[in-house]
Amino acid sequence: MNTVWLSLVTVLPIAIGAATAALAMRAISTSAIEGMTRQPEIAQQLFTAMLIGMALVEALCIYTLVVTLVMAGNVG
Amino acid sequence: MVIAMTETVTHGMDPQSLVVLVNAAAVGAALVAGGAWLARGQLSVDAPGPRQNIGEAILSFFVGKARAMAHGPQASRIVNLVTPLLATLFLFIFVSNLVAILPLPVVNRPPTSHFSVTLGLALCAVLGTLVVSAALKGPLPTLKHLFWPNPMQWVSEITDVMSLSLRLFGNIAGEYMTVLLVVAVVPWGIPLILHALGLIPAFVQALVFTLLTASFMAAAIHEEKKRQRRRRGLFGAKGATTEGRASS
Numbered sequence: 001m002n003t004v005w006l007s008l009v010t011v012l013p014i015a016i017g018a019a020t021a022a023l024a025m026r027a028i029s030t031s032a033i034e035g036m037t038r039q040p041e042i043a044q045q046l047f048t049a050m051l052i053g054m055a056l057v058e059a060l061c062i063y064t065l066v067v068t069l070v071m072a073g074n075v076g
Numbered sequence: 077m078v079i080a081m082t083e084t085v086t087h088g089m090d091p092q093s094l095v096v097l098v099n100a101a102a103v104g105a106a107l108v109a110g111g112a113w114l115a116r117g118q119l120s121v122d123a124p125g126p127r128q129n130i131g132e133a134i135l136s137f138f139v140g141k142a143r144a145m146a147h148g149p150q151a152s153r154i155v156n157l158v159t160p161l162l163a164t165l166f167l168f169i170f171v172s173n174l175v176a177i178l179p180l181p182v183v184n185r186p187p188t189s190h191f192s193v194t195l196g197l198a199l200c201a202v203l204g205t206l207v208v209s210a211a212l213k214g215p216l217p218t219l220k221h222l223f224w225p226n227p228m229q230w231v232s233e234i235t236d237v238m239s240l241s242l243r244l245f246g247n248i249a250g251e252y253m254t255v256l257l258v259v260a261v262v263p264w265g266i267p268l269i270l271h272a273l274g275l276i277p278a279f280v281q282a283l284v285f286t287l288l289t290a291s292f293m294a295a296a297i298h299e300e301k302k303r304q305r306r307r308r309g310l311f312g313a314k315g316a317t318t319e320g321r322a323s324s
Contacts, residue, residue, distance in 0.1 A: 048144070048287060055284040059239045062246030 010071045017064030024057045092185065093192075100187035103171050138163040141286065145294040150212060157211060158293055161204045165197065166286040169244065173278035176252055177271045188281075189249040191241065198240035201289040202233055209296040221296070236292060240285060247281050 032050035036043040089097075114131035124132065138159050146154035169188055178184040187193045210218045222230040251274050259267050 051280065051284055052287055052291060055243060055288060056239075058247075059243045062243050065246050065250065066242055 010068060013064045013071070014068040017061045021057050021061035025054055028053045028057065093190065095183055095185050096187050096190040096193060099175055099183070099185065100172065100193055103168060103175065103187060107167055107171060135159075135163070138166065141290060145290045154208075154212065154297065157208050158290070161201075161208070162286050162290060165201060165289060166282050169197065169285055170279060170282035173248055173282060174275075176248075176255065176274060176278075186248055186252060188244055189252045191245045191249075194241040194245040194248075195237070197244070197285070198237045201240060201285070202237050202292070205289065205292045205296050206233075208293055212297050218296075240288060244281055244285055247277055251277060 028050060032046050035046050114127050117125065117127060119128055139155060142155045142159045142162060143151070146158070172186050172188045172193070175186040176184055206218060209221070222233070255267055255270050255274070258270055
């Protein structure tokens, strides 16, 4: 019983982190693609800004991945 | 004797770290050799050879990235200062990420999947930002920027290091671990698809690292530009048109 709870607690952060990061990335890519189709002449700048925004969102997800890895190492 | 020397150097080091160390050195050596090979031979303005064309295409990619972040009267100086650092970071990270697709079972661990390597790269990027800022603004304004107007401004440099290094490490190590797990279950076919998909993050993570470093640098030298713009505004319309032409 205890092991089940421990493993659940260990994998829950990365599940929540990945899901919320996916929502945020959906918002970023949707608006970036809308902007690119409306104004293809600035598509390159929008792509750069989109990549940076996605990297910032992704960093949060990676933090949860690191926390999960540390917890998994401690729980064993 | 070589074995004894190796044991002295790697005393207490686990084999994975040794693989990472050797791979990082190999990537660096391959980049230096490739750069020397591209730059060797007859360079010509009228009839550039194929090697010169390849080298100039790679160089102009980075010069374009550096030009996108540099504005103002010092733009060409900023480009000259920043391009070598950005190009080195991008090429090292990109080639390091590509080590994972080598068809060698144990030694194909990418150096960027080890946290020490990414931490070192992020430290290089952030310290390079400070050095570029010191070269353009002088050391004292750079130090002042760390404590003024916000006395906790220096914390953001540390979080920049953490976010840059953890992002690269998490992406590449996660990719590598996924491939290892899948290879343990299905050794044929499926890993090929994973490797093909892994080419995208390999490029995107190198690009993101470089672009974020470039934007940190642009933010570090932005304060000076703002002051200059305000000073120019006092001189009226003529200064404004010069500024507009310089920034366009």
